[in-house]
Amino acid sequence: xxxxxxxxxxxxxxxxxxASLAGLCCGLPGNFLVLRRQSLIGDAMSHVVLPGIxxxxxxxxxxxxxxxxxxxxxxxxxxxxxxxVIRRLGNVEPGAAMGVVFTSMFALGVLILEQTGASGxxxxxxxxxxxxxxxxxxxxxxxxSDILSADGLAQMPGSISRLGGVTLVVLLVIILxxxxxxxxxxxxxxxxxxxxxxxxxxxxxxxxxxxxxxxAFDAVGSILVIAMFICPAATARMWTDKLSSQIILSSVFxxxxxxxxxxxxxxxxxxxxxxxxxxxAGMIAVVACLLQAFSMVFAPNHGTMGRFxxxxxxxxxxxxx
Amino acid sequence: xxxELFDILxxxxxxxxxxxxxxxxxxxxxxxxxxxxxxxxxxxxxSDAISHATLPGITLGFLVALALTGTGKSLPFLMVGSTLSGxxxxxLVQWIKDNTRLPEDSAIGTVLSSFFGLGVVxxxxxxxxxxxxxxxxxxxxxxxxxxxxxxxxEMIAISALAITMLAVLFMKEFGLVCFxxxxxxxxGWAVSKIDLLxxxxxxxVVVIGLKTxxxxxxxxxxxxxxxxARFWTDRLGVMVAxxxxxxxxxxYLGAALSALTPDLPSGATIVLTATALFTxxxxxxxxxxxxxxxLRQFSFRLKITRRxxxxxxxxxxxxxxxxxxxxxxxxxxxxxxHTLTEKGQKTVATMSRDQAxxxxxxxxxxEEAFAQNRWSLAMITDILPRDLINELEMSIDSPxxxxx
Numbered sequence: 252x253x254x255x256x257x258x259x260x261x262x263x264x265x266x267x268x269x270a271s272l273a274g275l276c277c278g279l280p281g282n283f284l285v286l287r288r289q290s291l292i293g294d295a296m297s298h299v300v301l302p303g304i305x306x307x308x309x310x311x312x313x314x315x316x317x318x319x320x321x322x323x324x325x326x327x328x329x330x331x332x333x334x335x336v337i338r339r340l341g342n343v344e345p346g347a348a349m350g351v352v353f354t355s356m357f358a359l360g361v362l363i364l365e366q367t368g369a370s371g372x373x374x375x376x377x378x379x380x381x382x383x384x385x386x387x388x389x390x391x392x393x394x395x396s397d398i399l400s401a402d403g404l405a406q407m408p409g410s411i412s413r414l415g416g417v418t419l420v421v422l423l424v425i426i427l428x429x430x431x432x433x434x435x436x437x438x439x440x441x442x443x444x445x446x447x448x449x450x451x452x453x454x455x456x457x458x459x460x461x462x463x464x465x466x467a468f469d470a471v472g473s474i475l476v477i478a479m480f481i482c483p484a485a486t487a488r489m490w491t492d493k494l495s496s497q498i499i500l501s502s503v504f505x506x507x508x509x510x511x512x513x514x515x516x517x518x519x520x521x522x523x524x525x526x527x528x529x530x531x532a533g534m535i536a537v538v539a540c541l542l543q544a545f546s547m548v549f550a551p552n553h554g555t556m557g558r559f560x561x562x563x564x565x566x567x568x569x570x571x572x
Numbered sequence: 573x574x575x576e577l578f579d580i581l582x583x584x585x586x587x588x589x590x591x592x593x594x595x596x597x598x599x600x601x602x603x604x605x606x607x608x609x610x611x612x613x614x615x616x617x618x619s620d621a622i623s624h625a626t627l628p629g630i631t632l633g634f635l636v637a638l639a640l641t642g643t644g645k646s647l648p649f650l651m652v653g654s655t656l657s658g659x660x661x662x663x664l665v666q667w668i669k670d671n672t673r674l675p676e677d678s679a680i681g682t683v684l685s686s687f688f689g690l691g692v693v694x695x696x697x698x699x700x701x702x703x704x705x706x707x708x709x710x711x712x713x714x715x716x717x718x719x720x721x722x723x724x725x726e727m728i729a730i731s732a733l734a735i736t737m738l739a740v741l742f743m744k745e746f747g748l749v750c751f752x753x754x755x756x757x758x759x760g761w762a763v764s765k766i767d768l769l770x771x772x773x774x775x776x777v778v779v780i781g782l783k784t785x786x787x788x789x790x791x792x793x794x795x796x797x798x799x800x801a802r803f804w805t806d807r808l809g810v811m812v813a814x815x816x817x818x819x820x821x822x823x824y825l826g827a828a829l830s831a832l833t834p835d836l837p838s839g840a841t842i843v844l845t846a847t848a849l850f851t852x853x854x855x856x857x858x859x860x861x862x863x864x865x866x867l868r869q870f871s872f873r874l875k876i877t878r879r880x881x882x883x884x885x886x887x888x889x890x891x892x893x894x895x896x897x898x899x900x901x902x903x904x905x906x907x908x909x910h911t912l913t914e915k916g917q918k919t920v921a922t923m924s925r926d927q928a929x930x931x932x933x934x935x936x937x938x939e940e941a942f943a944q945n946r947w948s949l950a951m952i953t954d955i956l957p958r959d960l961i962n963e964l965e966m967s968i969d970s971p972x973x974x975x976x
Contacts, residue, residue, distance in 0.1 A: 290677040291617060294684070340860050341802050346677075347616035351799050351850060354792035358843035361714060365836050376714060376837070380788070381692050474692060478685035485678050516693070530696035536689025540682055547672050555671050 274505030277479035293480030301360030382472030478536035508539035596827035598732035604819025607794030625661025627691025629653035715786030715839030786839035822846035
């Protein structure tokens, strides 16, 4: 197989970059969601932002980030409020209240998309589901050095700078508020007794989740957003009990699945002598989950196999009296 | 447009549309009935994992059918495929929950994203095949009644009817397992088998509903109607009936609306119809609805304000809010110059006596008073028995001497 460097830099490099950044920007807050048993908030967020994004697009008439981001955040806030109202008044479990709200919001998004003709332009339902990772192109790159040149930077696709910015903010927030996030995740009552309100922190976490979901949603679609919120963190949790190592490990897993998944989708069929590419977002989700499946079985302390071996060893050793 | 909608709704626009509408209505009914039990068993979101998990089964069924029969869109293959991968999804959620340290929500999220991701990859592979019939698969994502064959619609109607009947037949068993699984087990019922049957019915609803509502939104069919019904009642039978009605109506109306606008995915119209019915429940339900709750809270506030104002009048330090003086003037307790009327003096005296009795109750029977959640909120004579009040009155009028 013959791949010119310019093609790689213009087509595959930006896609790899977007996949990695999306993985990081959802995977980092995902750590806290998994620990707080709120993983499905990521799922809900990736559905409820659709009407917000569509309305933002329709009102502003452009595909700029800001109106879509505002629309999506608005939709996320309205949904959070509705979920709370339904949960309290209806006396149902939070999962069911979430299910009511996110299916309704997604259906509303689909309806507006199809009715206003916005679907023809750039947004459509398939795009919302699988994103358009493959169509992220960085024109004007012919050599590695072009990436940092003024000309190259000027042509950088919007989704990369947007995702890069959000990832940076998410990372900064997690580093700055690490202690608060940690305590409020494991022991909300203690957090409150130490003088910072655990409620505000969990609202902040939801806002952060919504922001990450919106930034990644446009580039990689809802399915990959859900996978990246949950799988890297869940995988890392199999290997460690320490929050900081879990976060670092989950970033590694997110990057691994992003790069591996994209490469398999883009080049796997070529290596088998076929001339097509598979859907990259779907493949990344599959790779992320395979990594998780491997860890669930083979991780030394928390994998089923590791636990089994440990138990057998304990049985063979003579019992201490 | 309206005439057309009326024709569709009254089954006057052709056999095919009628069967589709009937099938959709029955599907919604089945979803509503089965959904009640998965809601009460706190498993509402398992259906999200099931529905997303069906996609790889659909695509694999398509590929197998393509290899064996030459055309991929063969309903039996797609159904078998989606059922099998749905079952695999449920089993995986259960395995992750039981065998790793991950909680159920992470298990659901993992399964739904991995299966859906795999399905999307397989779909992108199918699109590269030159078979030409792959277009139909997309309708499984968001549903499409427009492309539905008559035989498919008939199959949906019959299966939905069977699911509904089974669920109603086992209502007692399901209800007991939902409310008190331990008691059911202690009575010798096979709880795990009953659970399995509930799960099977849920899976069946998801699989037959894929074509009509689409796998992204199918969970709305088993979540929205039961939650809407929950607002109206606390009784299982009534809840099942309301949920079945809500689900049936949403699918029937939604499918009719989408028959008018064929380019719109029918899943979206059906779900939004359900959302509209849900919103009605949320607002107008008699006890739990938003309006009823707001009214109740408001009248409670009025009651408290009146009571406090009367007590403060009795102490001779009336700092009345606008609301309080408005209420008391309207009641005829206060004159317009904020002095008490004759009736007012009586009311104030009654109220202060009532408060004194409540206070005595608190000091004589502190535990009962704390347990009494209407302490000092209503007239004591309406709540406590006559002899107890007599006793309280005696101890106010002749306080017991302190011992020692």
